[in-house]
Amino acid sequence: MCIRDSSCxxxxxxxxxxxxxxxxxxxxxxxxxxxxxxxxxxxxxxxxNKCICLVCGTIVCVQSDCCLKEAVANNENxxxxxxxxxxxxCCYFAGIYLYMHHGTLVLQSEGMGVExxxxxxNSFGENVSASLTDPEAQFYSRDLAExxxxxxxxxxxxxxxxxGNVIGEIRxxxxxxxxxxxxxx
Numbered sequence: 009m010c011i012r013d014s015s016c017x018x019x020x021x022x023x024x025x026x027x028x029x030x031x032x033x034x035x036x037x038x039x040x041x042x043x044x045x046x047x048x049x050x051x052x053x054x055x056x057n058k059c060i061c062l063v064c065g066t067i068v069c070v071q072s073d074c075c076l077k078e079a080v081a082n083n084e085n086x087x088x089x090x091x092x093x094x095x096x097x098c099c100y101f102a103g104i105y106l107y108m109h110h111g112t113l114v115l116q117s118e119g120m121g122v123e124x125x126x127x128x129x130n131s132f133g134e135n136v137s138a139s140l141t142d143p144e145a146q147f148y149s150r151d152l153a154e155x156x157x158x159x160x161x162x163x164x165x166x167x168x169x170x171x172g173n174v175i176g177e178i179r180x181x182x183x184x185x186x187x188x189x190x191x192x193x
Contacts, residue, residue, distance in 0.1 A: 029166050030065040036111065036128040036136045036155040043067070044108055050075045050090055059091055059105035059114055061098060063169070068094045070107060070114075092116065102174040104165055111136040111155075113165060117175040121189050124181065127161035130154045 033039050047054045049066045051074040059070050068090045069075040075090035095103035095116045102117035112123045128136040136155040168174050182188045 029162075029169070030060065030062045032062070032106070032127075032157055032162070034157050035153050036126075037152040039106070039108060039128075040152060048075065048090070056109055057107075058109070059107050061094060062104045062106060062113075062165070063099050066094060066098065068105070092119070092121075099169075102169065102172065104169055104174065109140070111140040115165075115168070115174050115178055115181075117178055119190055120175070120178050120182075122178050122181045122186055124177075124186075127158050127165060128155040129158045129161070130156075 033042055043060055045054065046067045048058060048069045051069060053069070053074055055069055055072055055074070057070045057072060058067050060067055070091050071089065075093075076087050077090070077093040078085055078087060091103075091105060091114065095101065103115075105114040105116070106112075106126065107114050107123065110123065111126045111128065113126055115122050115124060125135040126137050130136075131154070136152065168177050178188060
């Protein structure tokens with residue numbers, strides 16, 4: 009037996025993994041300026057539709073043909089999107105992403121996903137995703153600066169991931185008639 013030898017097989021099996029969420033900037037305009045110019049980790053393109061994985065901070069393409077992958081699901085080959093592929097390989101089949109262009113969060117688990125309001129709100133409690141649907145306000149950083157990270161909402165999404173209940177939240181939203189998608193993202 010050893011005293012926490014990093015190569016010890018017993019220690020590797022019994023030492024809990026440390027989990028941390030990506031540290032998001034406090035204001036949404038900072039999200040846009042810091043992350044929007046970053047390229048997809050897979051194809052190295054800077055496309056408009058991209059997400060940041062809130063587990064590891066990796067930028068991935070969304071709804072783009074450049075990063076489609078072949079995967080086996082239900083004993084059949086299936087083409088899946090980069091976000092789905094990243095969820096499987098990074099997040100152990102459940103993931104939470106910030107969809108930067110829409111200002112929403114994408115929850116994904118077990119081949120299902122849903123877009124939900126972001127954790128960035130203004131002083132009136134309005135979500136940044138509502139502002140981004142207005143073409144006039146979309147690219148004005150002074151408007152986006154009003155939206156700050158809501159710590160309670162962010163903590164809620166962290167707890168979904170930590171408690172392994174991302175799929176539960178997706179199914180809850182599906183029961184509320186929110187559109188649920190598959191592995192195409």
